[in-house]
Amino acid sequence: xxxxxxxxxxxxxxxxxxxxxxxxxxxxxxxxxxxxxxxxxxxxxxxxxxxxxxxxxxxxxxxxxxxxxxxxxxxxxxxxxxxxxxxxxxxxxxxxxxxxxxxxxxxxxxxxxxxxxxxxxxxxxxxxxxxxxxxxxxxxxxxxxxxxxxxxxxxxxxxxxxxxxx
Numbered sequence: 359x360x361x362x363x364x365x366x367x368x369x370x371x372x373x374x375x376x377x378x379x380x381x382x383x384x385x386x387x388x389x390x391x392x393x394x395x396x397x398x399x400x401x402x403x404x405x406x407x408x409x410x411x412x413x414x415x416x417x418x419x420x421x422x423x424x425x426x427x428x429x430x431x432x433x434x435x436x437x438x439x440x441x442x443x444x445x446x447x448x449x450x451x452x453x454x455x456x457x458x459x460x461x462x463x464x465x466x467x468x469x470x471x472x473x474x475x476x477x478x479x480x481x482x483x484x485x486x487x488x489x490x491x492x493x494x495x496x497x498x499x500x501x502x503x504x505x506x507x508x509x510x511x512x513x514x515x516x517x518x519x520x521x522x523x524x
């Protein structure tokens with residue numbers, strides 16, 4: 359009865375798994391470059407995406423389906439911070455778009471709970487989009503100096519014995 363919802367929910371699991379992998383990759387590289395604030399942002403977003411997977415999986419199991427744990431795409435090996443942020447912003451924008459469509463499709467198939475879940479996911483994806491868009495705007499406005507400030511902040515924290523990235 360809810361085959362279409364299960365299919366869409368599993369697509370969302372694949373998208374979210376891929377996002378976790380991509381964001382952790384970005385987290386590792388930002389951390390390595392000394393960009394603690396961006397490293398923390400990517401890590402927190404990856405954790406949010408893991409929670410999405412959990413919530414979506416709970417719904418799939420409730421509907422009697424099986425959770426397909428297949429990432430939708432391979433990690434893109436990007437090391438340039440500006441390109442990382444552009445990729446992340448695009449991923450979030452696409453997810454929000456898809457989840458809006460899928461919410462409507464679940465509604466059309468008399469599955470209001472999955473519809474609500476997708477609508478909640480849209481809120482998170484739009485928030486993530488805004489965070490990445492803001493960081494990209496900051497780099498465009500302030501140039502590479504914006505990133506240098508993050509690196510300098512890390513050096514200051516290390517010299518004072520404070521922890522670095524989250």
